[in-house]
Amino acid sequence: MMRFALSLSYKGSLYHGWQVQNDKISIQQIIEEKLSLIIRTPVHTFVSGRTDAGVHAVKQVCHFDVEAVHVDKVKKLLKSLVYRLNSILPEDIVIHEIKPVKSGFHAQRSASFKEYQYFVLSDAKRNVFLREFAWHIPQKLDLQSMRKACGYLKGKHDFTSFCATDSTAQTRIRVIRKITIKKIKFPPPFETKGNLLCFTFVGEGFLKQMVRNLMGTIIAAGLKKITPAQVRLALKSKTRAHAMATAPARGL
Structure with a gap:
């Protein structure tokens, strides 16, 4: 298992907050769908702080884990992953960076402020x-x-x-x-x-x-x-x- 941190910004006007919801579109849902599509394995993200419906974010941080069997594939994709994600994401969501982090890193609990x-x-x-x-x-x-x-x-x-x-x-x-x-x-x-x-x-x-x-x-x-x-x-x-x-x- 390997952990990755992802930094993104979004204009939240059209979304029902960060967290996945059954009948409404959320930022988390879109990020996980597009990530899973590119690396071809289900992805679940953990965010630094969940935003409400209509709220915007600048350089929000989340993390996700990739099983060992897929790690080499993700590492090979890493240089182009940001570009590929941004090319299929809506225009009001942008990825800034994706990088490997230590297994103890947690987007919420590791934040100093x-x-x-x-x-x-x-x-x-x-x-x-x-x-x-x-x-x-x-x-x-x-x-x-x-x-x-x-x-x-x-x-x-x-x-x-x-x-x-x-x-x-x-x-x-x-x-x-x-x-x-x-x-x-x-x-x-x-x-x-x-x-x-x-x-x-x-x-x-x-x-x-x-x-x-x-x-x-x-x-x-x-x-x-x-x-x-x-x-x-x-x-x-x-x-x-x-x-x-x-x-x-x-x-x-």
Whole structure:
């Protein structure tokens, strides 16, 4: 048995997340089908972090194992495997690299940290070029309130209030190392005039829908619907109903 790591990016708008589902198209399903077709043996992938329906990913990492009888064949294909995969994958999925790794490598457990970015366009007018990559908020957002709210969320906490209610995680304690908010400017036709905000979350791991649930509450603070102190209370309550609605998938 030999293990391989695969790095890929995808635009998730047309897919129902990473994980294989019985009646819906997923990223994992397509990757496994195309890999199996080329190396002519069934492949099962394990991903660093499963994404929700409509969520995008840049240089996502997964791994897969190949039985000993097929290893030599895969090694011979390795140089051309990325090219061959990309030639038959949909245009919204791209493979960056495939390489052999040690047997102890695990795409999820070997990750030292994970980083998520969520984009929000705070502008009276929507931007048609960013509609699939940013959450459009027509009102002005208060940066100071949002940064103060983020301050309460950093560190080691029980994030039950920001976890999907159907999560099967054994513990909902997670560590967020850093949350930043930056203004981004793009040239025409993507011109945003500094109203495009990038929220970056860095942590050791995240729960199901955690980032989107955090974003829904942070934006509520930015809109002055709640105070930053109420964000802290929602966190401490360990009750999903005390936090705000889930942010749309397209911004993540």
